[in-house]
Structure formats: C-alpha cells, structure tokens
Amino acid sequence: MCQTVICCRVTPLQKAQVVQLVKKYKQAVTLAIGDGANDVSMIKVAHIGVGISGQEGMQAVLSSDFSFAQFRYLQRLLLVHGRWSYIRMCKFLGYFFYKNFTFTLVQFWYAFFCGFSAQTVYEDWFITFYNMVYTALPVLGMCLFDQDVNDRWSLYHPQLYAPGQKNQYFNKKAFVNCVMHSCYSSLILFFIPWASMHDTVRDDGKEIADYQSFALLAQTCLLIVVYTQLCLDTYYWTAVNHFFVWGSMVAYFSITLTMCSNGMFYMFTSSFPFIGTTRNSLNQPNVWLTIFLTFLLCILPVVAFRFIFIQLRPTINDKVRYKMRTEELPVPAPRRLRRRHSTRSGYAFSHSQGYGDLVTSRKFLMKRSTKRAPLFTQTDSSIFQNQPQHYRTIAEEAEESQGHSP
Amino acid sequence: MMASSYNAKEEDGHHSGASSGTGLSKNKKPDNTAFKQQRLPAWQPILTAGSVLPAFFVIGLIFIPIGIGLYVTSNNIKEFEIDYTGVSSDSPCYNCAKNFTWNTTEPCVCTVNFTLLQPFESNVFMYYGLSNFYQNHRRYVKSRDDRQLNGDLSALTDPSKECEPYRKSGDVSIAPCGAIANSLFNDTLVLYYVDSNNSKIEVPLVKKGIAWWTDKHVKFRNPAGNSNLTLAFRDTAKPVNWAKPVYELDPSDPDNNGFINEDFIVWMRTAALPTFRKLYRIIQKKSGTTPTLPNGNYMLNITYNYPVLSFDGRKRMILSTISWMGGKNPFLGIAYITVGSICFFLGVVLLIIHHKYDNRNTSADIPS
Numbered sequence: 001m002c003q004t005v006i007c008c009r010v011t012p013l014q015k016a017q018v019v020q021l022v023k024k025y026k027q028a029v030t031l032a033i034g035d036g037a038n039d040v041s042m043i044k045v046a047h048i049g050v051g052i053s054g055q056e057g058m059q060a061v062l063s064s065d066f067s068f069a070q071f072r073y074l075q076r077l078l079l080v081h082g083r084w085s086y087i088r089m090c091k092f093l094g095y096f097f098y099k100n101f102t103f104t105l106v107q108f109w110y111a112f113f114c115g116f117s118a119q120t121v122y123e124d125w126f127i128t129f130y131n132m133v134y135t136a137l138p139v140l141g142m143c144l145f146d147q148d149v150n151d152r153w154s155l156y157h158p159q160l161y162a163p164g165q166k167n168q169y170f171n172k173k174a175f176v177n178c179v180m181h182s183c184y185s186s187l188i189l190f191f192i193p194w195a196s197m198h199d200t201v202r203d204d205g206k207e208i209a210d211y212q213s214f215a216l217l218a219q220t221c222l223l224i225v226v227y228t229q230l231c232l233d234t235y236y237w238t239a240v241n242h243f244f245v246w247g248s249m250v251a252y253f254s255i256t257l258t259m260c261s262n263g264m265f266y267m268f269t270s271s272f273p274f275i276g277t278t279r280n281s282l283n284q285p286n287v288w289l290t291i292f293l294t295f296l297l298c299i300l301p302v303v304a305f306r307f308i309f310i311q312l313r314p315t316i317n318d319k320v321r322y323k324m325r326t327e328e329l330p331v332p333a334p335r336r337l338r339r340r341h342s343t344r345s346g347y348a349f350s351h352s353q354g355y356g357d358l359v360t361s362r363k364f365l366m367k368r369s370t371k372r373a374p375l376f377t378q379t380d381s382s383i384f385q386n387q388p389q390h391y392r393t394i395a396e397e398a399e400e401s402q403g404h405s406p
Numbered sequence: 407m408m409a410s411s412y413n414a415k416e417e418d419g420h421h422s423g424a425s426s427g428t429g430l431s432k433n434k435k436p437d438n439t440a441f442k443q444q445r446l447p448a449w450q451p452i453l454t455a456g457s458v459l460p461a462f463f464v465i466g467l468i469f470i471p472i473g474i475g476l477y478v479t480s481n482n483i484k485e486f487e488i489d490y491t492g493v494s495s496d497s498p499c500y501n502c503a504k505n506f507t508w509n510t511t512e513p514c515v516c517t518v519n520f521t522l523l524q525p526f527e528s529n530v531f532m533y534y535g536l537s538n539f540y541q542n543h544r545r546y547v548k549s550r551d552d553r554q555l556n557g558d559l560s561a562l563t564d565p566s567k568e569c570e571p572y573r574k575s576g577d578v579s580i581a582p583c584g585a586i587a588n589s590l591f592n593d594t595l596v597l598y599y600v601d602s603n604n605s606k607i608e609v610p611l612v613k614k615g616i617a618w619w620t621d622k623h624v625k626f627r628n629p630a631g632n633s634n635l636t637l638a639f640r641d642t643a644k645p646v647n648w649a650k651p652v653y654e655l656d657p658s659d660p661d662n663n664g665f666i667n668e669d670f671i672v673w674m675r676t677a678a679l680p681t682f683r684k685l686y687r688i689i690q691k692k693s694g695t696t697p698t699l700p701n702g703n704y705m706l707n708i709t710y711n712y713p714v715l716s717f718d719g720r721k722r723m724i725l726s727t728i729s730w731m732g733g734k735n736p737f738l739g740i741a742y743i744t745v746g747s748i749c750f751f752l753g754v755v756l757l758i759i760h761h762k763y764d765n766r767n768t769s770a771d772i773p774s
Contacts, residue, residue, distance in 0.1 A: 084444075113679055119544040147444065192741070199683055201726075201733045205531040206618060206685055207675055208732065211542055214678035237449040262624050269553045270566070276620025286732050289476070293741055296465065296749075304752055307458045311756075311763045321452050 015042035034060050079158050080151040090169035092143045097178050099226045105186030122219045134252050138230050141244040147236045149320050152329050159316050188297045193217050196290040212274050213281040221294040228299050455760045462753030469746025477739025484526050485726040485734045490518050502710035518706045525697035535683035537720040541676040549585035557627030563641050581642035588645040590673050594709040611687035617671040628664040635664045
C-alpha cells in the first residue's frame with residue numbers, strides 16, 4: 001500500500017479536512033507546514049502548525065506554532081529541537097516526580113514513629129525552601145541545556161527520533177518506575193538514619209538523637225541524594241549547570257548554618273528554634289558516615305541498573321552517544337547552491353504505511369469522481385525497497401539538466 | 407533513508423534577498439553565539455565500564471575496613487542497662503509503681519541491685535531511658551515558648567498560645583509553660599558501689615556538662631533583672647505536675663537553677679523517636695589506672711516520682727562508655743560491611759556482564 005499521498009489542486013478546506021482525517025482515524029500527532037494564507041486552516045487544525053515566512057506573506061506565520069524562513073529548516077526543527085525538547089520534558093517530569101515523592105514518602109514513614117500526629121520529619125524552613133530554592137535552579141539548568149546527542153549527530157542519525165514518536169520516555173510504565181524508585185529511596189532515607197540514631201549519643205556523651213538533629217540529618221541525606229540523582233540525569237554539563245548544582249548545595253549549607261546561628265535566634269526567637277543544631281550534630285563522624293552510607297545506597301543501584309541496561313540492551317541513544325565519543329562525524333557532502341522560486345504551496349504529507357488508503361477512501365470527497373488511468377504502475381514504493389528517494393516538483397525539471405537530490 | 411547534514415550557514419543570503427524589496431529589512435536571524443545556538447562547551451559523561459567498575463570495586467574495598475572498624479569500636483563500648491519500671495511483681499519497684507498517686511507527699515524509694523561483670527574505664531555516662539514515650543508528637547513538640555525560655559520578660563508573664571492548655575494556672579502564667587516542660591522527668595537516681603565488706607560507697611555523679619553548650623548559654627536564659635530567681639519568677643506559677651517551682655530546681659547552684667538547669671534543658675530537647683535515652687549524670691574518670699567503675703555489686707537507689715505505666719511506657723537506667731562514634735550501636739558497622747560486600751560482589755557481576763556483552767556496544771551497527 002502506498003505510504004505517501006500527494007494531494008494537489010486542493011482548496012484550503014480540503015487541506016484541513018485531510019489533516020483532520022488523519023487525526024481522527026489514526027490518532028496520530030500531525031504536523032502541517034505551509035507558507036501561504038491558504039494553509040492557515042490546515043496549520044490550525046494540525047497538532048503542530050509550522051509556518052514559512054517568505055514570499056507569500058505572514059499569514060501562515062501568524063497562525064502557526066513555529067515559523068521559520070525556509071522549508072529545509074523543518075528537518076532541524078524535528079530532529080534536533082523537537083527531539084531535545086521531548087527528552088528535556090521527560091527528564092524534567094521524571095525527576096520532579098521523583099524528588100517530590102521521595103520527600104513526601106519519608107514523612108510518611110516517620111508517621112509510624114511519631115504516633116501519626118503529622119509531625120514533619122524535616123525542619124519547617126527546609127520544607128519551604130526545598131522546592132523554591134534548593135532544587136529549583138538545578139532542574140532549570142537541566143531542562144534548558146540538556147542534550148544527549150549534539151545537533152550534527154542528531155541529523156546524521158534520524159532514527160534517534162523514533163523514541164519520541166513511540167512515547168517511550170515518559171509513559172505509564174516510566175511513571176510507575178519513578179514511583180518505585182522513590183519508594184526505595186525514601187525507605188533508605190528514613191530507615192538508615194533511624195537505625196543509626198536509635199539510642200545513640202554524641203562522642204562526648206550528649207544528645208544526638210533529638211528531633212532537631214534527626215531532622216537535620218534526614219534533610220541533608222535527602223538533598224545529597226536528590227542532587228546526585230540530578231547529576232546522573234544530566235548528560236550535558238555546561239558551566240551554567242555546574243554553577244546551579246554546586247551553588248545550590250553551597251546555598252543549602254549556608255542557609256542552614258545561618259538559620260542555626262545565634263544571631264538569627266536573637267532576632268527572631270520563635271522562628272528559628274534550631275539554634276545550635278548544625279554545630280552540634282554536623283561535627284560528629286557518626287552523622288557523616290550515615291550520610292555517606294545513605295547516599296551510596298540510593299545511588300549505586302541506579303548506576304548499576306543503567307550500566308546493565310547499556311550493556312545488555314543498548315538503545316540507539318546509547319550507541320550514538322558512545323560513537324560520539326569515539327568517532328568523528330563524517331564530513332557532509334557539499335550541498336549545491338541552487339536558486340529556485342518557491343512555486344509550491346503547502347502540502348499535507350504522512351510518514352508511514354497505511355494512510356494512503358485512508359486518504360483515498362474518499363471519506364471527504366464529494367461524489368463527483370471521474371475514472372482516470374492509474375498514474376503509477378508500480379505497486380511497491382521505493383521506500384519499501386529501501387532505495388533513495390527522488391522528490392522534485394514539476395517546475396524544477398526545466399531548471400536542472402541532470403542530477404538528483406541527495 | 408539517511409538525512410544528510412548540511413551547513414546551516416549556506417543560503418542565508420537567500421532569505422534577505424527575497425524580502426529586500428521592502429527596503430529596510432530587519433534581520434530576524436538569532437545571534438550565532440554559543441549560548442543561543444546551544445553549542446556551549448560541556449562535559450558529556452557516559453557510563454562506561456572504565457568508570458563504573460573501578461568505582462564499585464573501590465567502594466567495596468573502602469567500606470569493608472570502615473565497617474570492621476566501626477563494628478569493633480562498637481563492640482568495645484561497655485554498656486549496662488536495667489529496666490526499673492516495676493511491671494512484674496518480683497521487681498523491686500513494683501510497689502512504688504502500683505501505689506503511685508499524684509498527691510504523695512512522701513516519696514517512694516526503691517532499690518535495685520545489679521552486678522557489673524567488667525570494669526568500666528574512662529568517663530562513664532549515666533542515662534535514663536524511656537520507651538513508648540512519644541516526645542515527637544506534633545502537639546507535644548509545639549507546646550513550648552522559646553521566647554519565655556530565653557528570658558524574655560514579656561513572654562514570661564504572657565506566654566505563647568502554643569502552650570495551651572499548660573499556659574496559665576488560674577490567672578497566673580505558668581513558667582515554664584507547655585506540655586514538654588510539664589512532663590519533666592523527675593526520678594532521682596543514686597548509685598552506690600557495694601564493696602567486699604558490704605559497705606555502700608556512693609559513686610560521685612556530676613550533674614553539670616550534660617546539656618549542649620549552645621543550649622545552656624544561648625537558647626536558655628533566666629529572666630534578666632534579678633539575680634534572686636525567686637523574685638524574678640514572682641508573677642508566675644509552677645507547672646501543674648511539678649512538685650517544686652522552677653527556681654528551686656537546684657538552689658545550691660545559681661548557675662544550674664531556673665531555666666538554665668541542665669536536667670531541664672536536656673529534657674526540653676525533645677527526642678526524635680519513641681524510645682530514647684537522655685544524659686542524666688556523668689561519672690568522671692579517676693586518675694591513674696583505677697577503673698571508673700570497678701566490677702562488682704552495685705546498688706541503685708531510685709526515688710520513683712515518674713509514672714509511666716498508664717501509657718505502657720518503660721523506664722530504664724543505662725551506664726555506658728563512649729567512643730569516637732558515640733554510644734554502642736553496631737548498626738553502622740554491620741551496614742558498612744554488608745554494603746561493601748554487596749558492592750564488591752556487584753562489581754564482579756558487572757565485570758562478567760561487561761565481558762560477555764561488550765561487543766554489542768562497539769561493533770553493532772546502528773540499524774536504520
């Protein structure tokens with residue numbers, strides 16, 4: 001069955017109807033690209049509308065989601081920027097759910113030990129600052145700058161686009177994985193400090209298993225684990241990422257030290273009751289050994305799992321990233337400069353087998369159909385046979401003497 | 407089908423040429439800076455065998471000795487614990503526990519005899535421990551006024567609303583207010599050594615130096631203005647369940663009286679878990695090679711003032727030595743040894759997996 005359908009001499013309404021047909025019956029994500037005012041309805045109907053600004057005015061651009069100047073930029077839009085956006089969004093979602101579930105589930109485990117009285121296991125200020133200050137900028141850095149593969153490699157291997165089409169990076173299964181990971185992390189983050197502080201004292205015999213020291217220990221463990229998880233998720237470390245992550249960690253320790261200082265206590269006595277806690281608990285080797293143990297117990301399984309998956313079932317992404325490190329990208333063939341008039345108007349196209357019969361099923365055409373001789377005698381398209389494609393408009397044939405588009 | 411890559415800088419003159427008919431054409435091209443074109447120099451780490459496997463082995467090799475050190479240290483700490491709640495009828499404090507009323511004027515004293523099999527060296531710390539006592543209940547934790555405890559005069563006579571219902575006694579404010587202060591632990595424990603002649607020698611117990619320095623000198627202050635604490639607290643009432651007011655906690659030592667009484671400070675530092683211990687007294691080490699607590703028979707005299715049976719709690723007395731990792735807690739040692747071994751074993755497993763499957767990564771071509 002044909003995989004590509006070309007509709008020509010169609011009205012704007014019919015263009016929109018073709019897109020709607022695919023949306024309705026195939027439940028696919030559709031993209032429509034056009035440059036003229038007659039493409040506006042089609043652009044609006046599609047999930048993603050792309051307008052080309054140029055000779056036919058700005059109508060298409062004004063009604064589109066994305067716009068650029070030349071049709072060939074579509075390749076970059078999809079394979080580079082679209083792919084990166086999808087990856088960043090999925091990483092962001094996965095990480096955001098993870099850090100908040102972990103944070104909340106630790107409180108849940110503590111409920112069993114505080115008489116279910118809703119006593120928080122963290123300090124109140126920490127709860128306020130957790131999402132706003134401590135973990136805000138690092139996530140922002142990851143979502144703005146992360147790239148798994150750089151743009152040239154993305155264009156060289158368009159197969160990397162497939163996971164986005166199949167919705168592989170954030171679906172129900174990924175969400176369940178995230179929740180299970182959070183459960184495991186929260187169990188470690190509560191029960192290791194619990195067991196380590198149970199009936200323990202400082203090295204001079206004084207108290208360390210009090211509520212304030214325990215809260216400080218639990219929150220420090222949580223933050224270090226959450227930062228390290230972000231470090232594992234970030235694949236592209238620019239200077240900005242470094243600044244955000246290490247800066248946030250430094251900010252946590254400075255803010256906590258400030259809030260436990262004498263000065264803040266004298267100024268706002270009721271608001272900062274944790275006076276002296278950092279000085280008395282963070283100088284204990286006991287506490288740092290607990291933090292180190294918790295951090296490793298949470299992170300090492302993640303590293304082991306990822307390594308095993310890379311070894312046993314490497315995805316295309318893993319292979320390309322590995323190739324990127326070891327090989328050089330082959331030099332691209334020089335593109336021949338051509339001057340051509342853009343006489344084509346917008347067109348709807350589909351990308352995989354099965355749409356042909358839908359579009360030619362005449363579900364939207366009026367009943368006036370004339371018999372005409374089949375234009376193509378071939379039944380199998382050359383995509384099927386994995387041969388290079390030749391795309392040309394009728395107008396170009398006159399310009400070129402020979403050659404083919406690569 | 408392979409999309410060919412191209413040089414983005416080509417054909418850029420085409421666009422401005424097309425729209426130059428309008429005259430002054432603004433170039434809408436974004437800047438070709440590394441930041442805006444997302445080409446910032448970056449470190450791109452990937453998980454290779456060369457980084458992951460050595461990490462696992464190194465962690466395994468570091469953790470096991472640390473774990474062994476922790477475990478040995480914990481085992482060398484000497485600890486002795488005795489439960490004196492008086493639950494069963496053959497325990498010495500059974501009568502005191504059974505006959506407890508809030509109105510007793512005559513304190514009930516019970517005596518527990520025990521034997522230390524090993525001498526305790528260096529400083530020995532005496533703790534009282536409580537079980538099933540939820541000092542971490544939210545209503546309980548909030549029930550205090552830190553400004554009053556810091557010596558603020560306005561808060562002394564007008565404490566915070568959080569202290570309810572232990573805020574006022576009749577019309578007079580309670581100092582110190584709140585449920586935490588009201589439930590102050592008030593058993594008195596005295597330790598005697600019984601030597602071979604059956605004569606009792608009292609073991610000297612030090613009651614200062616048991617609270618955090620920051621608590622004693624910064625967080626808790628007596629109300630200013632009057633060195634005579636009875637006058638300083640004249641407009642306040644004692645907490646409901648206390649036998650004596652706060653300025654009589656330790657009349658012999660003005661540095662340990664009032665809010666800065668160290669037993670009070672230790673109690674006000676609420677515990678995180680329902681089973682906890684708090685430092686009660688310190689037994690200083692003796693000079694020379696004499697052990698602080700030689701092995702032998704001991705007698706513990708308890709003035710039983712604190713009722714715990716109504717909520718199924720337990721009281722105990724603990725004698726313990728201390729090391730650089732604190733009290734006796736074998737958990738960290740065992741955990742480190744376990745994690746170290748698992749890490750090492752996992753490193754071996756990953757090495758085997760890597761050996762068997764590594765060719766996939768390098769030689770397999772990327773399918774189109």
